[in-house]
Amino acid sequence: MSNQQELSKSRGFLLPKVRRVIQMAMLAVLGQWSFYGIFRCPFLVPFVSCEVCPVITCWGRITSYFWGFWLFLPLSVIFVGRAFCGWLCPGGFVNQMIGKISFSKMRVSNQFLKIAPLGMVLSLAVVLILWLGIHNPRSMVPIRVGDFWNSIQLSFEHASLSWLVRTFVVLGLVAAGLFITNLWCRFACPTGGLLEIFKGMALFRVFKNSACNDCDACLRICEMGTRPDEENCTNCGDCLKTCPVDAIKFGRQGKSDERYNQIQTKEEIR
Ligand code: SF4
Ligand code: SF4
Ligand code: SF4
DSSP states (O other), rough: OOOHHHHHHHHHHHHHHHHHHHHHHHHHHHHHHIIIIIIOOHHHHHHHHGGGGTTTOOOOGGHOOOGGGHHHHHHHHHHHHHHHHIOOOOOHHHHHHHHTOBBBOOOOOOOHHTTTTTHHHHHHHHIIIIIIIIIIBBBBOOOOOOHHHHHHHHHHHHOOOOHHHHHHHHHHHHHGTTBBHHHHHHTHHHHHHHHHHGGGGOOEEEEEEEEEOOOOOHHHHOOOOOOTSSOOOOOTTTTTTTOTTTEEEOEEEEHHHHHHHHHHHHHHHH
16 A cells, blocks of 8 residues: 555545544534424424524524624535535534434445435424424523523423424424434434525535445445445535445545546546
8 A cells, every 4th residue: 555545545544533523622602502492492493583582591692793794604604515414403413313223224225214304304394384484482481590401491382382392292203313314414404404405506515426336335434334425424424434346535526527537437447
């Protein structure tokens, strides 16, 4: 193995560790935001009605002070597809950690798993109906105390049935990740669904070139149970060095495939 190959291999093994460190840092920065969204946001759809929300301690209010914050997600999709899910989202990190102890990894390829991600599109549709269709009703008395357990208890005590249903559905689907790895992020998250719809336009991505022989080695190590550039791939990069035929690359897809085909043609001529 050449020095160059050894260097790129060691970088490949380092990448998942770097990703974990970044995810932990993002949990520290944005984790409280997710906590508010699930347990303390009085609206059915969190983070979209912050400008009229009376919970003044919520981190979600940053979006009402600085609307440009929301530009980050579309910009990140244009450049790196669903990388927000693989690298930055605190919810994704928690789901991936639950996935570590789940009973079934479900890292296989079958027809059901091909269509199951449509669940994300379905939940996105429900969110849009709640938000734009019935104007995101406030369905819980805003809880202003800061204490963690106390605020959760008060939220449940003062919530309407609709808030309880949405919260138990979300928590239930996250907990179901104990039985099917990453169930929430693979099949149910509306934000993931939105990113999934638009990730096709990404300039840079993890992808497999025409050397791929469908061995599925990448799928078996993937936390999202998928293969590069297929449904649910988050550009996390964990699989970059797992391919036995070195078919997995990161960058602009067309360019790399051209290079691969040129090398193949030269070898065939020899
Ligand atoms: S699917 Fe949803 S919860 Fe999971 S990482 Fe993406 S945005 Fe976060
Ligand atoms: S490990 Fe490589 S050859 Fe096997 S399925 Fe993945 S990309 Fe294709
Ligand atoms: S296919 Fe590779 S890059 Fe895509 S999510 Fe799975 S491990 Fe990450």
